[in-house]
Amino acid sequence: MSASTLHLYTDSSPNGFKATIALEELGLPYQLSHVRIDQGQHRSADFLALNPHGRIPVLVDRAHGRIVFESAAILLYLAEQAQGLLPRDPTARWEAITWLMFHAASVGPILGQRVHFEHFADERYLPAVQRYQRLSDDAFKVLDDRLATRAYLAGDEYSIADIAHFAWLHIADIIDIDFRHYPNLWRWYQQVGERPAVQRGVSLPEPATGP
Ligand SMILES: N[C@@H](CCC(=O)N[C@@H](CS)C(=O)NCC(=O)O)C(=O)O
Numbered sequence: 001m002s003a004s005t006l007h008l009y010t011d012s013s014p015n016g017f018k019a020t021i022a023l024e025e026l027g028l029p030y031q032l033s034h035v036r037i038d039q040g041q042h043r044s045a046d047f048l049a050l051n052p053h054g055r056i057p058v059l060v061d062r063a064h065g066r067i068v069f070e071s072a073a074i075l076l077y078l079a080e081q082a083q084g085l086l087p088r089d090p091t092a093r094w095e096a097i098t099w100l101m102f103h104a105a106s107v108g109p110i111l112g113q114r115v116h117f118e119h120f121a122d123e124r125y126l127p128a129v130q131r132y133q134r135l136s137d138d139a140f141k142v143l144d145d146r147l148a149t150r151a152y153l154a155g156d157e158y159s160i161a162d163i164a165h166f167a168w169l170h171i172a173d174i175i176d177i178d179f180r181h182y183p184n185l186w187r188w189y190q191q192v193g194e195r196p197a198v199q200r201g202v203s204l205p206e207p208a209t210g211p
Helices: 014-026 045-050 071-082 090-120 126-146 160-174 183-193 196-201
Strands: 006-010 031-034 058-061 066-069
Touching: 006 014, 014 071, 014 090, 014 160, 014 196, 045 058, 058 071, 066 071, 071 090, 071 160, 090 126, 090 160, 126 183, 160 183, 183 196
Parallel strands: 006 031
Antiparallel strands: 006 058, 058 066
């Protein structure tokens, strides 16, 4: 891909971090536009023309005339375009895709609801808090068991499946959702968090200071 064909529309948030981490890991040149969710920019007509669901991240590949939204689709798109972050071996490759889909269907949305009901909801509605604590603990246990016998979710190779999970666990860690008592998950989380591209990815876009 030539320089500046990729344009990422994103905010400083877990689903956005998946895209920025992958772009940084792959060393792809890209342009970044900060879509301020706090200012409702994701509801503008221009943004809805890119993603009718009004959610970040969105990746536009102008060289190929493509718009990709849904963070898991963006991860697959970048991995395919750059031929990286997905194992070449077919068995390991499908393991990575399986764990990416597990994340997209059963981990990201659950953690999103947990964060909402524990931290942002106007009222504390205990049944919802308890439900999403239980569901996210189920997911943590599955991940912990998986990582007991392998370095990364797809085996020996770091992949987009790890990036997807890391982005949400990073937010969980920041807001004190504790998963240290899952030793394999915690070991993996610290290991992935040491990668320079991951550290750059979670700092993008820089938090806006103005109104
Ligand atoms: N399933 C989507 C979820 C995207 C999503 O919910 N993004 C959040 C930020 S992390 C957002 O745009 N929220 C704005 C809103 O809910 O109005 C994905 O994985 O990309």
